[in-house]
Amino acid sequence: MTADEHAERFTLLRPLLFTIVYEILGSATESDDVLQDSYLRWAGVDLATVRDTKSYLARLVTRQALNAVRAGARRREDYIGPWLPEPLLLDEHDASTDVVLAESVSMAMLVLLETLTPDERAVFVLREVFGFDHDDIAAAVGKSVAAVRQVAHRARAHVQARRKRFEPVDAAQITRLTEQFMAAAATGDTDGLLSLLAPDATWTADSGGKTTASRRPVVGAEKVAALLIDLFRADRSMPDMRMELVNCNNAPALAAYHGDHLEGVFLIEITDGEITNFYAIRNPDKLLAVAVPRQISR
Structure with missing residues (x-):
């Protein structure tokens, strides 16, 4: 067997392996590190002993991802303010068909x-999202x-018990609501904003204490609308500020x-035709991943 093989x-299988690790860690940059370490381990494996490459590699990256979770537990405990997953910039919209x-x-x-818990998360992801059998998951x-x-x-x-019941939002509705939101906020x-927001709309900002952001979630349509108006007003006062619409997650x-400096990424969650959540990622460390479009797969 050669290194090329x-x-x-x-x-x-890298898009699938990346997706598994990202869903366990919630971090694209840490997922890259896990995949790099996993590949070094994989490169030393005798391929003649591998019966199913997909299952073998899924087990390998899951074990490494769980090791990364345990290694980073203290950093998570000491994190300042809300912790949100890193935004994932997608290079295509294929996920929308799945x-x-x-x-x-x-x-x-x-x-x-x-x-x-980390084990619950890994088991849920491997079983419910990727459909691995219980034997493979047990080994992982x-x-x-x-x-x-x-x-x-x-x-x-x-x-x-916690997942909201909703029908998938079609692309046309997403585009329409997003355009209406941009126009009203700008x-x-x-x-106009209040007409788009759910009564219990929530704004959650992740800064890690490294930039200005609310350290507690802001709840309620009126409070969120006022925050958005202030945010866009501040942007208008700086001529070199601009907003771009991107596909994240x-x-x-x-x-x-x-x-040219990325200040933040703001994700919009739409449920039953209303904007229910804004996720504001302001921590500069978490914005590094947005520079690299990703491929996901299952």
Whole structure:
């Protein structure tokens, strides 16, 4: 077996492996590190002993992802303000044709997955999103098959109890609501904003204490509308500020630039025709990943 064959197999599955790790970690940059370390381990494997490359590599990257979660637990505990997953800039809209994949990388789902334990999260992702059997998952997380079945049941019940029931939002509606939001916010139209926001609309900002941002979620349509009006008013006072519409986590997002410097990414969550959540990522460390479009797959 040659190094080229190792590379070929790994490269073919890389979008899937990246998606698994990203959904476990919520960090694109850490996912890259996990994949790099996993590849070094994979390069030393005798391919004659590998019966199913996909299952083998899925187990390998899951174990490395869980190691990364444990290594970063203290950093997460000491984090200043709300912690949000890193935004994932997609280079194509293929995920929108796969409802399960699209929902699994949505900011809303990733935030929900943060409420699971690391093992529950890994088991849920591998079983519910990627459809691996319990034997493969047991090998990946170091548990018995019986234990994995129990963890899978517990995690699925937890997610279902908290996941909002809604029909997938079609692209035309997303575009229309986003354009209406941009117009209302840019012109200071408070009534226009309120007509788009759900009564319990929430603004959550992640700065890690490294830039100015609310350290607690802002809840309520009127409070969120006032915050947005102030934000866009401040942007208008700086002539080199601009907003670009991008696709992050298979949803509309606004990228705010000061000159060529990315200041923040704002993801919009739409449920039942209303904007229910804004996720504002301001931590500069988490914005590095937005410079690199990604491919996802399952």
